[in-house]
Amino acid sequence: MATMEIEGRVVVGEEMRVVEGTVVVEDGEITEIREEEVESDDVIIPALVNAHTHIGDTIAKETGRGLPLDEVVAPPDSHKHRMLRSASRDEKRAAMRHAVERMRSDGIGAFGDFREGGLEGAEDFRAATADSPVESVAFGSGPPEVLDIADGYGASGARDDDFTEERAEAREREAIFGIHAGERDADDIDGAFGYDPDFLVHMVHAREEDLDRLNEDGTPVVACPRCNLVIGVGKPPVEELVEATTVALGTDNVMLNVPSLWREMEFVSKHYDIPDDEVLRMATVNGARAIGAEGGTVEEGAPARLVVLHGDRSLAYTQDVLAGVVRRAGAVDVKQVVLQ
Template sequence: METLSGTVLTGRSFEPIRGRVVVEDGQIQSIEEAETTSTDIILPAFVNAHTHLGDSVAKEAAVGLSLDEAVAPPDSLKHRRLAGATRSDLLSAMRRSLRFMQRTGTAACLDFRESGTAGARALREAAQSVDADPFIFGSGERSVLDVADGYGASGASDDDFAEERTACRKRDVPFAIHAGEPDPTDIHPALDLEPDLLVHMVHAGQEHLERVADQSVPIAICPRANTVLDAGTPPVRELLDHTTVALGTDNVMLNPPSMFREMAYTAKQFDVTAREVLRMATTAGAEIVGLNCGIIAPDRRAALLVLDGDSDNLTGSVDPVQAVVRRATELDVKRVLV
């Protein structure tokens, strides 16, 4: 049994209480109000709702390129770099990104893994020695579902993914697809596939939002990556008003997979509250794929992040949720328990 003390951000509303979290056998046993001198801030570990960890072999390579030049299949810089990487280099690069995520408070990520079954197997191997778990959305041949946790489609304009969608239904695993990143033309075709997750939705209009709400489709947004690629700005407030929204960092070659940076950017650029942003960075991603984390409550997995509330950066903060979302950095991490 282990006890973590300080200001605990509890439940779906992240209500701060002074007290302790009791952990046993990898689960949260209880949250107890109690007097404590600890200045630590205890929150759920992050769930990064959209990554492309394979891109770790090409960090900064796409700076200054357009969306199509950088990432569009099959001939973009990203896909050329992936094709040219040795398996050893790919494993090392992905493992390093996972290790960075673990050390900076991320317990899990929802990764779109290129290169079919071989790509999914490579990510499984890369993650073996790291405590940040990738939920793998495989690609390519349908047999990738023998290895991956679900299927991640590049976009409805790239191919007909009806058979892959059917295969996911038969196996009862999630089907996710990019939509509305370069323009809105692929959003309705993506929704026709009845996906379990849409990614980006930068160019979503009212007609798309109504369908998203009717179909109860959650959305992963990646605002920093959209900015780097000059793809536009997702209508975050409108998306939140219609469905579950989760936060992801997208391509590692564009930005580090830092949820601190993604939260601060989102909180300061959009009409959202700090609690909504923290929920997007923790609870939402976990719930989309059925992970038992992302919230501090009894019987949940003990995936927890402890920040030093007395750090030079955080000391004096009057609101712990605002401090976590808008101010905290990797330097404030005291401990990651996963």
């Protein structure tokens, strides 16, 4: 692979330090970040990581609006599952492929998807994402054997089923086990913790004791506040979750929520009091760690997975680069997505 040099204001390392300079990429790796004066005012950030999606829902955009949570998404007979059953496998694959390409062009370099439909669902996901440079992490559903195909296991929730066997199988294979918890109410949170999951999704209804527990065992949480809003389950306590543990961001179902981390970051930054560097970590490195994906930082030795933002669009005249990135940037600002 050729050497590549990208100039601009570079957001470096996990601490998201802004430096002016040149990022040097060789053979898919960032080999140097040279601090120097450069001509370009572009902004270089890590490729974003969407830590929770259901891209199968792409076939059903803008349906299910106004229905209560269980009627929209709970397995096996909710609106979403009926829509998924009524589509052919080719239709579902095409829609998923479309969603991944939209995410890529929007600056997302990796995502973690809870894939419905058991073995077939995981196969469809693999087929749909095989040719994309986006790291597409599949959290399968159904029988434990889904782990032959998927990267990890994504449990719908402790009240839906018993996942003891699936949890054991994931542990045996050193595969990541994630589970939805505390989305509608707090009733499934203890059950979810009982599986000793590698990450929890939602925790809208996290109680004091849950925050203590997160603080003790360090289980990451993937928060999906815009999706929680549109489904009407409330607003997750993101500030408290950030105090307690590592928090990543996900856009959850595609049915009612566009999978844009620009929008998610802006929403989080404006609804909560969270520092800009933390919001950007939530949309990058924290997500990569939670779902076991590569990338998440721009630093020497890291894989070259980054986004170059135009310096002369939304970010022009911005006096604070990180604030501009998390509160202002959007699809229109994406100049180049490097995923090597």
